[in-house]
Amino acid sequence: MTSAVGSRTLLDALEEVRDPELDEPITTLGFVASASLSSDGHAAVHLRLPTYFCAPNFAYLMVADAYDAVSTVDGVRRAEVVLDDHFAADAINEGVAARAGFVASFQGEAVDELDSLRADFLRKAVLAGTDLVCRPLVDAGSSPAALAAMTLGEVPRSPALDRLRRRRTELGLPASDEAPLLVDPASGAAVGDAAVPLHLRKARLTRTSLDANTGICRGMLRHRYGVEDR
Amino acid sequence: MYEKDGEKYFVVDSHMHYWQAGPETWVPGAEHYAKGWIECFHAYQGLAPAETHWPIEKFMSYTEDDLMKDVFQNGYVDVAVFQPTYLTEWYKDGFNTTERNAALGEKHPGKFIANTRWDPREGEDGLKKLAENVERYGSKGVKLYTAEWREGSRGWTLKDPAAYKYLEACRDLGIVNIHVHKGPTIWPLDKDAFDVSDIDHAATDFPELNFIVEHVGLPRIEDFCFMATQEPNVYAGLSVVIGGLMHARPKFFAKVMGELLFWVGEDKMTFGSDYGIWEPKWQVEGFVDWDYPSDEFSDYPRVTTATKKKILGLNAAKLYGIEVPAEFQLDSGEGTPAAREDAALVESQ
Numbered sequence: 001m002t003s004a005v006g007s008r009t010l011l012d013a014l015e016e017v018r019d020p021e022l023d024e025p026i027t028t029l030g031f032v033a034s035a036s037l038s039s040d041g042h043a044a045v046h047l048r049l050p051t052y053f054c055a056p057n058f059a060y061l062m063v064a065d066a067y068d069a070v071s072t073v074d075g076v077r078r079a080e081v082v083l084d085d086h087f088a089a090d091a092i093n094e095g096v097a098a099r100a101g102f103v104a105s106f107q108g109e110a111v112d113e114l115d116s117l118r119a120d121f122l123r124k125a126v127l128a129g130t131d132l133v134c135r136p137l138v139d140a141g142s143s144p145a146a147l148a149a150m151t152l153g154e155v156p157r158s159p160a161l162d163r164l165r166r167r168r169t170e171l172g173l174p175a176s177d178e179a180p181l182l183v184d185p186a187s188g189a190a191v192g193d194a195a196v197p198l199h200l201r202k203a204r205l206t207r208t209s210l211d212a213n214t215g216i217c218r219g220m221l222r223h224r225y226g227v228e229d230r
Numbered sequence: 231m232y233e234k235d236g237e238k239y240f241v242v243d244s245h246m247h248y249w250q251a252g253p254e255t256w257v258p259g260a261e262h263y264a265k266g267w268i269e270c271f272h273a274y275q276g277l278a279p280a281e282t283h284w285p286i287e288k289f290m291s292y293t294e295d296d297l298m299k300d301v302f303q304n305g306y307v308d309v310a311v312f313q314p315t316y317l318t319e320w321y322k323d324g325f326n327t328t329e330r331n332a333a334l335g336e337k338h339p340g341k342f343i344a345n346t347r348w349d350p351r352e353g354e355d356g357l358k359k360l361a362e363n364v365e366r367y368g369s370k371g372v373k374l375y376t377a378e379w380r381e382g383s384r385g386w387t388l389k390d391p392a393a394y395k396y397l398e399a400c401r402d403l404g405i406v407n408i409h410v411h412k413g414p415t416i417w418p419l420d421k422d423a424f425d426v427s428d429i430d431h432a433a434t435d436f437p438e439l440n441f442i443v444e445h446v447g448l449p450r451i452e453d454f455c456f457m458a459t460q461e462p463n464v465y466a467g468l469s470v471v472i473g474g475l476m477h478a479r480p481k482f483f484a485k486v487m488g489e490l491l492f493w494v495g496e497d498k499m500t501f502g503s504d505y506g507i508w509e510p511k512w513q514v515e516g517f518v519d520w521d522y523p524s525d526e527f528s529d530y531p532r533v534t535t536a537t538k539k540k541i542l543g544l545n546a547a548k549l550y551g552i553e554v555p556a557e558f559q560l561d562s563g564e565g566t567p568a569a570r571e572d573a574a575l576v577e578s579q
Binding site for chain 1: 262263266267269270273274276277448449450451452455456474475478479482483485486488489492493
């Protein structure tokens with residue numbers, strides 16, 4: 001028996017799981033095929049991806065993150081997360097269930113865990129998020145010098161700003177009210193006046209790249225499963 | 231050739247295929263890979279206009295007649311460049327090999343350019359094979375897959391000394407165009423197969439070779455652009471960009487094109503249909519009609535008729551030494567090279 005209340009809570013938890021490359025929740029991307037919680041505390045989640053050959057490293061991260069997220073939900077005694085229709089599904093599902101880690105799950109085929117890959121994509125998310133936050137400021141006439149001098153606390157509150165601060169926090173970059181709005185996503189150093197135009201160009205390009213990639217993934221998922229994304 | 235509003239476009243399809251992938255070609259024991267691969271390609275076709283979709287049976291095994299009709303008769307293409315993909319571990323005779331492509335090309339003189347491939351891990355034997363292919367098929371270009379897994383080796387990079395030997399061989403054999411696949415891949419599992427920094431090194435050390443990055447490093451367009459803007463001999467291969475985005479995601483297509491025109495410039499972008507994934511007809515027609523959809527794009531470089539003529543054929547014709555009749559050439563002074571000042575902007579950082 002499954003409870004609707006239970007699965008709602010599971011979906012809330014799964015909303016915190018992002019595609020590390022696209023920086024979007026797997027729930028809005030349509031990657032959660034089903035989620036249910038039985039009365040004896042068995043959480044069963046099925047994930048699906050846009051293609052049979054989606055990168056196994058990212059697939060592994062999402063399945064592992066989903067497992068962790070679901071395990072923290074009240075009333076869950078046993079979590080089961082299953083990736084469907086993927087060439088490496090067996091290795092990923094078994095590896096995550098055994099909490100084995102990526103390298104052990106792909107014995108002989110992988111030599112690195114995925115932390116640095118995840119950090120690379122967080123840095124891209126910070127750059128893309130910078131465009132989202134700065135675009136309205138630039139459109140309203142803020143000069144490069146003004147943007148270089150601005151702190152996060154001086155930017156009007158918005159969901160995009162909150163998200164940028166969360167991504168910066170995850171990376172260990174300064175994210176307080178006093179922190180500069182523009183920082184180098186690798187070093188955390190403030191961006192000087194002269195470097196602002198190029199920094200913003202790069203931020204816009206990074207966001208375009210991410211958006212285009214997300215667009216292709218959504219289109220493929222829709223084709224594969226006949227579902228509408230949202 | 232394509233004609234619209236009194237303008238004539240010479241069309242070079244610089245990235246297309248003639249594959250065979252029906253169940254009878256699958257290697258026993260690897261059927262799920264072979265099937266999964268072609269189904270994955272077929273899903274990409276879903277991003278095209280619905281009336282151009284094919285049933286999976288045709289998609290697996292389209293014929294010579296289909297290709298000649300779709301690409302040349304209906305698709306406006308003047309010259310098409312075959313880019314081979316071997317995948318012999320999944321498909322008995324290979325997915326689309328230099329030999330199969332060239333055999334078709336020989337039946338239609340002047341229509342095709344048959345590129346070949348190499349892999350630096352094949353050592354001296356591979357160098358010999360490369361020289362043979364150049365002699366036999368007149369290849370002037372190669373398609374490379376740096377992320378390919380091979381007998382325990384986890385991919386390779388253009389920076390490897392072994393790869394430099396092959397690049398030197400290309401130079402000596404008269405190969406001028408190095409198409410590098412930087413895009414979706416399967417193995418190696420834990421590396422970023424989209425990393426384009428190796429192209430930066432090779433392009434600097436081999437200024438006489440052209441490096442065409444197919445699929446513009448999608449999904450890492452930003453890494454590709456930062457690199458390409460600083461290297462005069464690095465090109466953006468638009469396969470997948472037009473086919474995958476123009477119809478399905480027009481707004482993102484406009485942004486991607488705007489960025490590429492800004493960072494790379496209209497002189498270094500080449501059309502490729504990626505046939506049989508997508509037919510060239512709708513791509514050529516749509517691209518000639520295309521412009522930015524709104525004022526939101528006003529700070530991207532402008533798109534002119536000259537821009538489109540270069541991208542659809544003139545740029546690739548130059549790379550491959552294809553003779554273009556005068557009626558398709560730009561008038562003198564038409565078409566301003568973009569991205570030069572912007573490259574300076576990046577380099578000054």
